[in-house]
Amino acid sequence: MNVRTLCLGILYFGEATGYEIRKTASEGGFSHFIEANYGSIYPALTKLTQDELVTMREEVFSGKPSRKVYALTDQGREALKAALNEPLRADIFKSEFLFLSLYADLLGTERLTEIMKQRRADLRNELTRLHDAMGQCDHPGSNFAIGYGIALTEAAISYMATHAASASGLQVEPARAAE
Amino acid sequence: MNVRTLCLGILYFGEATGYEIRKTASEGGFSHFIEANYGSIYPALTKLTQDELVTMREEVFSGKPSRKVYALTDQGREALKAALNEPLRADIFKSEFLFLSLYADLLGTERLTEIMKQRRADLRNELTRLHDAMGQCDHPGSNFAIGYGIALTEAAISYMATHAASASGLQVEPARAAE
DNA sequence: TTAACATCTATCAACTTGATATATGTCGCC
DNA sequence: GGCGACATATATCAAGTTGATAGATGTTAA
Numbered sequence A, B: 001m002n003v004r005t006l007c008l009g010i011l012y013f014g015e016a017t018g019y020e021i022r023k024t025a026s027e028g029g030f031s032h033f034i035e036a037n038y039g040s041i042y043p044a045l046t047k048l049t050q051d052e053l054v055t056m057r058e059e060v061f062s063g064k065p066s067r068k069v070y071a072l073t074d075q076g077r078e079a080l081k082a083a084l085n086e087p088l089r090a091d092i093f094k095s096e097f098l099f100l101s102l103y104a105d106l107l108g109t110e111r112l113t114e115i116m117k118q119r120r121a122d123l124r125n126e127l128t129r130l131h132d133a134m135g136q137c138d139h140p141g142s143n144f145a146i147g148y149g150i151a152l153t154e155a156a157i158s159y160m161a162t163h164a165a166s167a168s169g170l171q172v173e174p175a176r177a178a179e
Numbered sequence C: 001t002t003a004a005c006a007t008c009t010a011t012c013a014a015c016t017t018g019a020t021a022t023a024t025g026t027c028g029c030c
Numbered sequence D: 001g002g003c004g005a006c007a008t009a010t011a012t013c014a015a016g017t018t019g020a021t022a023g024a025t026g027t028t029a030a
Helices: A003-012 A018-026 A038-050 A074-084 A096-101 A109-135 A140-162 B003-012 B018-026 B038-050 B074-084 B096-101 B109-135 B140-162
Strands: A054-061 A064-072 A092-094 B054-061 B064-072 B092-094
Touching: A003 A018, A003 A038, A003 A054, A003 A064, A003 A074, A018 A038, A018 A064, A038 A054, A038 A064, A064 A074, A096 A109, A096 B140, A109 A140, A140 B096, A140 B140, B003 B018, B003 B038, B003 B054, B003 B064, B003 B074, B018 B038, B018 B064, B038 B054, B038 B064, B064 B074, B096 B109, B109 B140
Parallel strands: none
Antiparallel strands: A054 A064, A092 B092, B054 B064
């Protein structure tokens, strides 16, 4: 899925500026499965405007930078529908953390401990963020997506907890804590 | 993390061709958290050879296409260590499936049912693949990474199972199956 | 008042993706 | 034997994305 479809999808929920689209994608309730940067969003919005899938309205204020508010057209709504009926692509998951874990023997206990601690903190924060997002939202589709995120984050936290011993010393046999 | 570091990391476990590196990254036991294509691997290997972080040995066979076997140098091993001590980047997760779930009301029951069914099948396959990978491997770091994948895949399967009712008709209130 | 942070636009080099092309070997099957 | 499908192995490239940066202004807290 490309950023153009992503923009259409976010604009489906209401008009927005490029800045707001990025915020929704990268920091909002959906940020656990979406990502987009300015460098792809702004060109996408320009292209979508040209193709008349969105409209652009510039709000100009004296002595303030203007904002460009984009909104979905009927054509845009159809294009979104069409895109949603394309063959579904597989999820993408990339984890530098897991990559690092492969090289535990190169890392040293201190670095390893720090990484594991950081990861546990990150997961807890993510879980809080997701619970907040769930609380602020009663749209069924969104709840399904956020719930999925919560389920996976909880599983990750649980895995980290049960593997903490082997995690801080991966070179040691796992799951044989105290012999 | 860039593809150069990824190549160094894979070559740490032994020499390989570009083809094999891609296979390890995209289909091997680590493919649930790593990804790389020829278009990034081949340029990366060329650069790494120039920088003397890897060596290249060309195996020529008469009447067979030659293969270029790459191996880590001592400098390369140091470069890998250095890269592993860089600040850790956040995981990346992108899911077209979850994105789609946001627009359940645009989709129609049939398409939605098909997607959910497909996803359950994909998750089961992924779990099998991970269990196989776990069985073929007794390196502690790898087991930790694969175990993490198994834990999250199981959580996803479980979530799909408990939310199947609301999933095939997201426009309906979730978690109120049989009233 | 001053620094930090938020809103909003936009750009761009470097990198990655995804598809494709080329050549040959191997395996199963009728 | 021959045929098609798949595996090994190289490589390229347009199009798209990332990640960092720049610039202008507003707001908030110390």
